[in-house]
Amino acid sequence: MIHFGKAGDVSVDVSRGREGEASVPHEIDQSFLALPLRALADAALARARALGAEHADFRFERVRDASVRLRDGKPSGSSDSTDAGYAVRVVHGGAWGFASGVDLTMDAAARVAGQAVAMAKLSAKVIAAAGSDERVELAPEPVHADRVWVSAYDIDPFGVPDAEKTGLLAEWSGRLLAAKGVSHVDASVMTVHENKFYADTAGTTTTQQRVRVHPQLTAVAVDESSGEFDSMRTLAPPVGRGWEYLTGTGWDWDTELAEIPALLAEKMRAPSVEAGAYDLVVDPSNLWLTIHESIGHATELDRALGYEAAYAGTSFATFDQLGKLKYGSELMNVTGDRTAEHGLATIGYDDEGVAGQSWDLVKDGTLVGYQLDRRIAKLTGFERSNGCAYADSPSHVPVQRMANVSLAAAPDGPSTDELIGGVERGIYVVGDRSWSIDMQRYNFQFTGQRFFRIENGRLAGQLRDVAYQATTTDFWGSMEAVGGPQTYVLGGAFNCGKAQPGQVAAVSHGCPSALFRSVNILNTTQEAGR
Amino acid sequence: MSIVTSKPYEIVERALELSRADGTVVIADEDSTANLRWAGNALTTNGVTRGRTLTVIATVNGAQGTASGVVSRSAVTDDELEPLVRAAEAAARDAGPAEDAQPLVSGVPASADFTDAPAETSSEVFAAFAPALGEAFAAARAGGRRLYGFAYHSVTSTYLGTSTGLRLRHDQPSGTLELNAKSEDLTRSAWAGAGTRDFKDVDPGELADGLAQRLAWAERRVELPAGRYETLLPPSAVADLLIYQQWSAAARDAHEGRTVFSKQGGGTRVGEKLSELPLTLRSDPAEPGLESAPFVIAHSSGDASSVFDNGLPVGAVDWMRDGVLQRLLTTRHSAGLTGLPVAPTGGNLLLDGGGKRSLEELVADTERGLLLTCLWYIREVDPATLLLTGLTRDGVFLVENGEVTGAVNNFRFNESPVDLLGRVTEVGRTERTLPREWSDWFTRAAFPAMRVPDFNMSSVSKGV
Numbered sequence: 001m002i003h004f005g006k007a008g009d010v011s012v013d014v015s016r017g018r019e020g021e022a023s024v025p026h027e028i029d030q031s032f033l034a035l036p037l038r039a040l041a042d043a044a045l046a047r048a049r050a051l052g053a054e055h056a057d058f059r060f061e062r063v064r065d066a067s068v069r070l071r072d073g074k075p076s077g078s079s080d081s082t083d084a085g086y087a088v089r090v091v092h093g094g095a096w097g098f099a100s101g102v103d104l105t106m107d108a109a110a111r112v113a114g115q116a117v118a119m120a121k122l123s124a125k126v127i128a129a130a131g132s133d134e135r136v137e138l139a140p141e142p143v144h145a146d147r148v149w150v151s152a153y154d155i156d157p158f159g160v161p162d163a164e165k166t167g168l169l170a171e172w173s174g175r176l177l178a179a180k181g182v183s184h185v186d187a188s189v190m191t192v193h194e195n196k197f198y199a200d201t202a203g204t205t206t207t208q209q210r211v212r213v214h215p216q217l218t219a220v221a222v223d224e225s226s227g228e229f230d231s232m233r234t235l236a237p238p239v240g241r242g243w244e245y246l247t248g249t250g251w252d253w254d255t256e257l258a259e260i261p262a263l264l265a266e267k268m269r270a271p272s273v274e275a276g277a278y279d280l281v282v283d284p285s286n287l288w289l290t291i292h293e294s295i296g297h298a299t300e301l302d303r304a305l306g307y308e309a310a311y312a313g314t315s316f317a318t319f320d321q322l323g324k325l326k327y328g329s330e331l332m333n334v335t336g337d338r339t340a341e342h343g344l345a346t347i348g349y350d351d352e353g354v355a356g357q358s359w360d361l362v363k364d365g366t367l368v369g370y371q372l373d374r375r376i377a378k379l380t381g382f383e384r385s386n387g388c389a390y391a392d393s394p395s396h397v398p399v400q401r402m403a404n405v406s407l408a409a410a411p412d413g414p415s416t417d418e419l420i421g422g423v424e425r426g427i428y429v430v431g432d433r434s435w436s437i438d439m440q441r442y443n444f445q446f447t448g449q450r451f452f453r454i455e456n457g458r459l460a461g462q463l464r465d466v467a468y469q470a471t472t473t474d475f476w477g478s479m480e481a482v483g484g485p486q487t488y489v490l491g492g493a494f495n496c497g498k499a500q501p502g503q504v505a506a507v508s509h510g511c512p513s514a515l516f517r518s519v520n521i522l523n524t525t526q527e528a529g530r
Numbered sequence: 531m532s533i534v535t536s537k538p539y540e541i542v543e544r545a546l547e548l549s550r551a552d553g554t555v556v557i558a559d560e561d562s563t564a565n566l567r568w569a570g571n572a573l574t575t576n577g578v579t580r581g582r583t584l585t586v587i588a589t590v591n592g593a594q595g596t597a598s599g600v601v602s603r604s605a606v607t608d609d610e611l612e613p614l615v616r617a618a619e620a621a622a623r624d625a626g627p628a629e630d631a632q633p634l635v636s637g638v639p640a641s642a643d644f645t646d647a648p649a650e651t652s653s654e655v656f657a658a659f660a661p662a663l664g665e666a667f668a669a670a671r672a673g674g675r676r677l678y679g680f681a682y683h684s685v686t687s688t689y690l691g692t693s694t695g696l697r698l699r700h701d702q703p704s705g706t707l708e709l710n711a712k713s714e715d716l717t718r719s720a721w722a723g724a725g726t727r728d729f730k731d732v733d734p735g736e737l738a739d740g741l742a743q744r745l746a747w748a749e750r751r752v753e754l755p756a757g758r759y760e761t762l763l764p765p766s767a768v769a770d771l772l773i774y775q776q777w778s779a780a781a782r783d784a785h786e787g788r789t790v791f792s793k794q795g796g797g798t799r800v801g802e803k804l805s806e807l808p809l810t811l812r813s814d815p816a817e818p819g820l821e822s823a824p825f826v827i828a829h830s831s832g833d834a835s836s837v838f839d840n841g842l843p844v845g846a847v848d849w850m851r852d853g854v855l856q857r858l859l860t861t862r863h864s865a866g867l868t869g870l871p872v873a874p875t876g877g878n879l880l881l882d883g884g885g886k887r888s889l890e891e892l893v894a895d896t897e898r899g900l901l902l903t904c905l906w907y908i909r910e911v912d913p914a915t916l917l918l919t920g921l922t923r924d925g926v927f928l929v930e931n932g933e934v935t936g937a938v939n940n941f942r943f944n945e946s947p948v949d950l951l952g953r954v955t956e957v958g959r960t961e962r963t964l965p966r967e968w969s970d971w972f973t974r975a976a977f978p979a980m981r982v983p984d985f986n987m988s989s990v991s992k993g994v
Contacts, residue, residue, distance in 0.1 A: 077831035102605035129664025227794030310678035438993035
């Protein structure tokens with residue numbers, strides 16, 4: 001469940017980064033290191049051991065997230081929240097137990113460990129009552145002692161005065177509002193600074209720090225006489241960078257803001273699409289979300305095994321299909337990784353102490369891998385987890401969450417213009433907007449920020465009321481060409497939802513532009529019965 | 531750092547004392563939760579949590595207007611309190627005039643229990659439920675079925691104090707139970723859910739028995755193509771559609787011409803008839819079993835909320851009465867902008883159309899149509915019409931001559947709830963329901979089943 005992404009020129013090498021390697025110029029915040037992290041961990045793990053836990057892990061988190069919102073250039077809401085606390089998770093009697101707390105005393109940490117063991121005992125009773133013999137076991141992981149990892153950013157956004165943030169958004173809003181045809185502008189920037197300390201009974205201890213930002217602006221046009229309105233949002237994706245992302249590193253804001261008013265005006269005048277089958281050239285700013293929904297979630301093995309069956313759903317890519325399922329055309333190569341520089345799911349070590357890795361999910365169009373955590377890896381015979389455990393707060397249990405799942409560019413592949421040049425009658429899709437997919441990841445429907453008619457290899461103006469609808473394997477099977485590295489962009493979102501209690505994770509998806517043949521296009525006005 | 535020991539009201543009072551701002555709002559939220567999750571007739575994850583979040587809202591007057599700064603921290607200790615208050619003041623000074631600025635609310639009588647300890651939940655809330663769940667697992671295993679689901683209970687005690695003298699408290703228990711049954715081969719699936727305040731009124735065995743019946747209905751499979759069908763939407767599905775409509779009902783957005791509730795030529799559609807049926811959509815914080823906060827609790831400002839309105843009394847409001855749109859969501863600020871009455875967001879939502887018949891009675895009176903179980907992955911396609919897309923899930927049944935005759939494939943739908951209000955031909959009796967799609971955010975709902983003569987099933991989904 002999600003949001004956003006752009007066409008253009010931000011290229012990322014997803015192979016970069018090695019297991020557990022510390023990156024970058026920043027050090028872990030002293031205010032985090034000053035907390036009694038190791039003492040609390042020792043107290044909790046010792047109590048868990050004493051109570052007979054087969055495994056225990058301790059995680060201290062401090063997550064600060066802030067947002068600034070402007071409406072027509074004026075402050076319309078802000079927030080600055082810090083969630084801090086710790087969690088103890090145990091395997092006891094073959095069952096999971098989890099508890100969290102906030103009191104920073106050794107007694108309290110030990111008490112929380114006791115609560116986790118109590119929850120495991122409660123679980124064991126229910127499991128026994130059901131006549132099940134299922135036991136929780138974890139795939140082994142090398143011990144990573146005293147590891148430190150910091151994400152790649154230049155300027156901590158929390159070191160930038162709020163007045164500077166508000167001022168920049170107000171100035172950008174003013175540029176859009178000054179343009180003819182722009183009635184309203186919504187602007188916002190979300191920033192996150194995340195610290196995690198992890199320790200387990202095997203001896204792994206990791207301390208990590210991540211920073212991410214998500215700026216966005218939406219211009220709205222209203223024709224009061226006709227009652228028509230529409231909007232156009234920036235395509236700049238959320239990224240694992242700092243405030244430098246808003247001041248010229250990684251995105252060309254001036255160019256994008258200058259283009260939006262004319263594009264919005266053209267969209268307001270654009271004809272309604274004629275429903276039917278079209279060839280699509282899908283820009284990375286739109287395709288990342290299709291990858292997220294139809295590949296990212298479908299290759300989560302916990303989902304494929306049914307652990308999310310009552311909520312997020314299952315997957316058509318069932319475990320028995322590993323190595324057999326024809327996912328898409330032979331041009332389709334998809335990786336999972338937790339190592340891409342500036343990736344939103346990039347980490348040094350996951351929330352089970354597993355080092356970040358990169359691996360194949362789809363190779364030459366065939367399903368060859370899954371996203372794993374330690375329990376699921378052990379259950380299904382994998383030798384090792386690929387490091388996809390994540391919890392979004394100290395009060396939530398780690399679950400298997402999405403890695404950066406990315407479609408590889410063709411090494412000598414075409415430009416977006418060249419892809420468009422190969423289409424006689426089609427549509428070029430740019431930017432994400434609406435999205436929905438079924439509980440087994442078959443049937444999806446997406447809209448976008450703008451749709452351009454393609455006639456005889458050239459763009460011929462925008463269309464309105466467009467949605468594309470397909471079945472996952474049909475869609476990826478229709479992928480006839482993949483763009484080159486020059487078209488590759490790392491898109492993503494802050495707000496991928498999964499699990500119960502609900503958790504939110506940030507994730508990136510890199511992809512090139514790509515050409516799909518004969519995809520079903522709906523007219524959304526007709527769908528509304530108008 | 532020290533231990534979190536102070537009582538919530540003492541922290542609120544101390545934060546107010548420390549404040550040097552022109553105005554201050556302090557909100558202390560004491561949360562406790564307990565949950566159980568299961569899959570394939572076995573518990574998977576579980577947990578208990580306990581936490582405190584303190585939110586300080588500082589307002590600072592200036593020549594250009596009043597600014598606000600909002601800072602929240604979990605697990606605040608005594609020595610972190612003053613830095614938190616100063617951070618909120620600094621944020622206000624940095625922010626520039628807030629466009630939603632209003633005088634802070636005053637004159638609301640204090641809550642009698644303001645100085646009392648917070649309410650809380652624990653794993654004990656499942657003391658009777660957990661063994662019953664284990665028995666349901668055993669029965670399902672014996673019957674060749676697999677149970678999946680989630681039970682969640684939370685209690686939040688909110689203490690709100692302001693520099694204008696408000697001292698208010700609200701305790702909010704919330705509970706949800708979701709139960710999903712599947713056949714061993716996973717080709718048939720059924721779902722039931724319930725909202726509860728304390729888990730004393732939910733019986734997993736009874737819900738599981740109902741699901742077993744639905745799985746039995748699905749033993750006969752009927753493939754149907756996309757198209758428009760007479761459809762019976764159960765209360766959960768109706769709630770999900772109309773909750774989204776309510777979230778899209780901000781008066782300011784409508785007034786600015788950018789929602790389905792905008793009027794051509796300017797203004798809003800308040801006063802317009804949306805349904806020929808006598809439908810009333812309302813919120814009431816005193817609704818028995820669905821009680822919610824009787825005053826505004828706003829941790830940040832947004833399109834339909836304002837931190838300046840904290841503590842403002844929330845009463846019963848009819849959003850739609852007898853099919854006519856009566857109110858849109860307003861803050862005091864947006865009420866002034868739009869000329870509409872102040873109508874803060876409610877903590878519950880109810881739809882009543884005077885129907886007396888149960889869903890089973892609606893089925894018995896159906897010649898040929900589809901009976902849905904629930905909807906999923908609902909997303910907005912077009913704000914102009916409020917066109918929504920999503921999926922049917924966990925049971926679409928064919929009704930012929932008043933009886934369920936088999937299970938149908940799932941569909942993707944494209945429909946607008948506003949349009950549905952104009953096309954609905956019958957509603958059943960209103961009952962408490964769990965909105966499946968939005969239950970992470972909204973659980974207090976009472977809705978009737980709804981008969982729509984031409985529901986748009988846009989395409990077939992192979993998903994189960």
